[in-house]
Amino acid sequence: MADLKLDLIGHLELLQEWGVSGFSLDARWTDRIDAGPSSDGVAVESPPAPALPSTDGPGEDRISAPAVVEPADVLDNLRREIGDCTRCKLHALGRTQVVFGVGNPRADLMFVGEAPGADEDRLGMPFVGRAGQLLTKIIEAMGLRREDVYIANVIKCRPPGNRNPEPDEIATCEPFLLRQIDMVRPRAIVALGAFAVRALLRVDAPISRLRGRAYEYRGAKLVPTFHPAFLLRSPQYKRETWEDMKLVMALLRESPGDDARGTRSE
Ligand code: SF4
Numbered sequence: 001m002a003d004l005k006l007d008l009i010g011h012l013e014l015l016q017e018w019g020v021s022g023f024s025l026d027a028r029w030t031d032r033i034d035a036g037p038s039s040d041g042v043a044v045e046s047p048p049a050p051a052l053p054s055t056d057g058p059g060e061d062r063i064s065a066p067a068v069v070e071p072a073d074v075l076d077n078l079r080r081e082i083g084d085c086t087r088c089k090l091h092a093l094g095r096t097q098v099v100f101g102v103g104n105p106r107a108d109l110m111f112v113g114e115a116p117g118a119d120e121d122r123l124g125m126p127f128v129g130r131a132g133q134l135l136t137k138i139i140e141a142m143g144l145r146r147e148d149v150y151i152a153n154v155i156k157c158r159p160p161g162n163r164n165p166e167p168d169e170i171a172t173c174e175p176f177l178l179r180q181i182d183m184v185r186p187r188a189i190v191a192l193g194a195f196a197v198r199a200l201l202r203v204d205a206p207i208s209r210l211r212g213r214a215y216e217y218r219g220a221k222l223v224p225t226f227h228p229a230f231l232l233r234s235p236q237y238k239r240e241t242w243e244d245m246k247l248v249m250a251l252l253r254e255s256p257g258d259d260a261r262g263t264r265s266e
Pocket residue numbers: 082085086087088089090091098155156157169172173
């Protein structure tokens with residue numbers, strides 16, 4: 001009982017830190033997700049442009065996947081296929097290792113970031129540095145555990161000096177991410193930061209204009225929000241981020257489960 005009380009206090013303190021001032025059982029909060037475009041800007045929109053996998057290079061094998069597949073096995077195979085990848089120039093620009101992805105291969109919720117940083121490059125896992133710890137807090141504030149979700153980056157190798165990935169690097173590496181998305185088949189995707197949002201939605205707009213709503217993307221609802229590294233520098237944007245996470249939680253409650261989407265077969 002004492003443990004439960006401590007857990008509850010910890011959770012409430014976390015929510016307070018995120019700017020949550022109260023709770024509501026009002027059904028209208030979730031009803032507005034179904035209502036389509038609304039005056040408060042909460043709607044599920046079509047992406048500005050389709051984001052299709054390349055038919056060249058690493059995107060090809062998805063076509064020849066077995067009739068019924070186990071996501072964990074296919075993700076393992078994909079990781080083996082990537083191997084010690086040398087497909088783009090980042091392999092020779094100081095990366096330690098490929099940082100593939102981590103989490104539940106059948107997750108309802110997927111987080112997509114930009115590229116590994118120094119800690120991720122060293123440990124071989126996405127979002128394990130300070131920004132990763134903040135992401136874990138966000139996930140826990142949503143009532144989930146880190147192992148419940150799937151986490152990956154658009155780019156699998158650390159760019160030198162944490163510079164932005166270049167177009168040729170994105171074009172070469174992104175098909176791996178698309179295959180991860182297609183295999184996990186999340187119901188919702190959170191795109192973390194402007195780079196990930198622009199790469200996935202093929203738009204060139206500031207994150208402040210793109211966030212606050214959901215977009216249809218590869219069978220999931222994609223919600224853009226600020227990158228945790230940005231939140232470490234600008235904590236005043238935590239409140240907007242929490243609003244985006246509330247939208248994600250509402251979409252997860254509203255969107256059909258795996259049965260309605262069919263089995264994972266190709
Ligand atoms: S960034 Fe992607 S394509 Fe480039 S070397 Fe790493 S895994 Fe290969």
